[in-house]
Amino acid sequence: MRARWLPCLIAGLLAGPLAAAFPAxxxxxxxxxxxxxxxxxxxxxxxxxxxxxxxxxxxxxxxxxxxxxxxxxxxxxxxxxxxxxxxxxxxxxxxxxxxxxxxxxxxxxxxxxxxxxxxxxxxxxxxxxxxxxxxxxxxxxxxxxxxxxxxxxxxxxxxxxxxxxxxxxxxxxxxxREVSGAAPGEALRLRPDAGARPVPTGGALAQLAAAGGAGLLALAALAFQMGWWPFRPGASRPFAAAARRVRRRLDASAGEMDSSSTSPHSSSYAAALLELHRAFDASAGRRLLADDLDGFLAARPGLAAAAPEIRRLFAASRLAFFGENIDIAKTCLPAAELGGLARRLARLERRG
Amino acid sequence: MSAFAIVPPPRPARRSLSLPRPSVRRFLLWATLAVLAASLIGVGTAGWRLARAARDNAAIDALAAGRDLPLGPAAGPEAAMARLHFLLLRGRLDEARPVLAAVVARGAPALAAAALYDTANARLRKALEHLEVGQIDAAIPLVRLAKDSYRRALLIDPSFWDAKYNLDIAMRLVRDFPQLDQDGEEPPPEAAKRLWTDLPGIPKGLP
CATH class of the missing domain: 2.60.40 (Immunoglobulin-like)
Known part of the structure; x- marks a missing residue:
């Protein structure tokens, strides 16, 4: 039906006087x-x-x-x-x-x-x-x-x-276009619809990859700066390493029923003290004694904030190792405070 | 005690060599935290965009498969375009109008042009259906609406060739004519006679 009369309609338009006759x-x-x-x-x-x-x-x-x-x-x-x-x-x-x-x-x-x-x-x-x-x-x-x-x-x-x-x-x-199509109905054949397309996800994926990559790099940099895994603190961060070992020692000592029954040197408390001393030695670059503390703290103002506790630590170890009396040492510096001091020293060391 | 008395030769502590000054280290730490926070925000927004795209794409697939589903206000313009196409293919032109408005208002220019073009196509197809059965009065306004939509699509994208082609078809069905600007005067009778309709009747007597 359309094919029969619509071309006539178009032909009418072409021949029609209307289009040509308009004054404007x-x-x-x-x-x-x-x-x-x-x-x-x-x-x-x-x-x-x-x-x-x-x-x-x-x-x-x-x-x-x-x-x-x-x-x-x-x-x-x-x-x-x-x-x-x-x-x-x-x-x-x-x-x-x-x-x-x-x-x-x-x-x-x-x-x-x-x-x-x-x-x-x-x-x-x-x-x-x-x-x-x-x-x-x-x-x-x-x-x-x-x-x-x-x-x-x-x-x-x-x-x-x-x-x-x-x-x-x-x-x-x-x-x-040409005036009349070659085939019947050609003149009225519309171009197809544009239709719906899926939402493009390329941009979001690229953003995800870029942001994720940057986040992983930042996380790695943060781990490096904080001495987290896999960037274990080495010789450059003796207190960070000592803090971890001290915690392990003290955790083990929590399991001991009676620490006074063991010899002072095998006690976990004494081992934790030794860990901290080794960290002080490594930080100073030499064996550090109580008498050297003033010079050591003057050279490391970052650690000076913990000076009173450090002095108590040295006093406690003097009691433990030279007085052979762990219990009195523990009253001077309880085990919990020892762990806290180790963590604080690691923090101060990180800040410089 | 003698073990404590041995003093190794003094050497500079390694940390002072391998690590920068405290102020620089603090700055680096904060900069790292800032980068980490920014990248977390980036990951979050990208994930949110991907989730939205996945939801919209599911809606688009469903509509393409012929399942009608009303879209919520959170649906993206691409999903609205899919629903528009769904409605247009089924001749539900009146329902399609608010959807078209939403796509044009919120979609990218190319998407808005495509939506206008598809709407115009649907109107023109409907007008042709009317013409096939001789309902010229019903067809003329549809062709006019189709032309208007093609024109809007072309205003957005002047290189939209399919819109040009179909607009040409619509233009030959119902031509544009200048508005009579007679400054309030009545048009002369000849003009009125010539302009009484846009669409000439079926020409008789022509081969």
């Missing part, structure tokens, strides 16, 4: 050839015309040059842009409020974009560059010349107001 159809647009020199390619635009001096201008506007793209080979829906170079007398400025607004200029022509660049004053003139973006929605059945109407701009020096005219520009539009 742009076929009759008069083209001023003196302004129609802008047929250069877009890459090397030529001035399309000089502004006709406005009758009421009386100076003010020096030049309005239109740089337009090629004036042929346009089809329905094509966009093109005009660049207008405007030179005014230095005292004048272009009235931005009088610029055209993006709108439908005519039923087939859309003004998409209006952008004004102020180029400032040079060569004794105030210069502007105006970008006008158009889009044509004319659907010609045969090549047809259309005209972008002139645009009126206004300039003012505070007292006087003059008009600047961007010349009209004519161009040639071509049909997009």
């Amino acid at each position: 159809a742009p076929a009759r647009a008069q083209v001023d050839t003196s302004r129609d020199t802008g047929t250069g390619e877009e890459a090397a635009p030529a001035p399309a015309g000089e502004a006709a001096p406005a009758p009421a201008a009386g100076g003010g506007v020096r030049a309005v040059d239109l740089y337009a793209p090629r004036a042929f080979g346009y089809v329905l829906g094509d966009a093109f842009s005009h660049q207008v170079e405007i030179a005014l007398d230095p005292a004048f400025t272009l009235d931005a409020a009088a610029l055209p607004r993006p709108r439908a200029v005519t039923y087939w022509l859309e003004l998409r974009e209006v952008r004004l660049e102020d180029l400032g004053r040079h060569d004794g003139a105030r210069r502007y560059r105006l970008h006008l973006g158009y889009q044509t929605f004319y659907a010609p059945l045969e090549p047809k010349r259309l005209e972008v109407p002139a645009v009126m701009l206004a300039a003012t020096d505070g007292t006087r107001r003059v008009e600047a005219r961007v010349p009209a520009w004519s161009f040639l539009m071509s049909p997009l």
Whole structure:
């Protein structure tokens, strides 16, 4: 059914007098050839015309040059842009409020974009560059010349107001399709739908990979700085290593029922004391005795905050190893405080 | 005691050689923590985006398989586009209008252009169905709406060739004509006679 009468409908349109008879159809647009020199390619635009001096201008506007793209080979829906170079007398400025607004200029022509660049004053003139973006929605059945109407701009020096005219520009539009399709119904066969597409996940995956990689690197750097696994503190962090060993010793001592029944040197408490002493020795680079503490702490101001506890530690070990009395040593520095001191020293060591 | 009396030759502590100054170390520690926090935020947002994309893609697959499911307000524009397409394919044009508005308002320009184009296609297809059975009055507004949507799609993307092609088809069905700007005056009778309809009737007597 469609195939039988729809082509007739189209044929009616083609032959129909309606389209041709419209008074405002742009076929009759008069083209001023003196302004129609802008047929250069877009890459090397030529001035399309000089502004006709406005009758009421009386100076003010020096030049309005239109740089337009090629004036042929346009089809329905094509966009093109005009660049207008405007030179005014230095005292004048272009009235931005009088610029055209993006709108439908005519039923087939859309003004998409209006952008004004102020180029400032040079060569004794105030210069502007105006970008006008158009889009044509004319659907010609045969090549047809259309005209972008002139645009009126206004300039003012505070007292006087003059008009600047961007010349009209004519161009040639071509049909997009043949008049009647080769096969019946061809003329009404629509292009397929765009349809739905899945949400692209590439960007999110890339972000995940980048952020995850950065996070792992930061975690590794943090582990290195804090002496976490796998960056065990070596000789450079004796207190961190000692703190861990002291904790192990003291945990073991919690299992001992009666520490006084064992010999002082095999007691876990004494072993923990020794661990800390070894850490002090490693930190000082030599065997450190109680009498050397003042010089040692002066060289390491970071550890000075724990000076009283360190002195108690040395006092306790003197009692433990030379007094052979672990219990009295424990009253001087209880096991819990020993573990706390070891952790505190490791923390102070990390801070430097 | 003699063991304690042996003093090894003094050597500088290794830590002062291998590690930077305390202030620099503190700064490095804070910088590392900042990078770690920023990357955690990055991982979190990426995971959230992926979860949303997975949910939307599941909805898109379901709609493509022909199962209608109403979308919540949290659904992304791509899922809304899938539902729009679902409705348009079944000729539910009135239901599709708010969905189209949502896609155009929230979708990327390419997606908005595609949604407008698909809507215009559905309207034009419906208009052609009306024309096949001779319902010209019902077809004209649909063609006008289709043209308007094609035009909006082309305003978003002037290089949308399928939209140009289908707009050309719609333009030949119902042509655009200039608005009569008579400054309030009545159009002359000849103009009124020539303009009384956009769509000529079936031409008679032509081969």
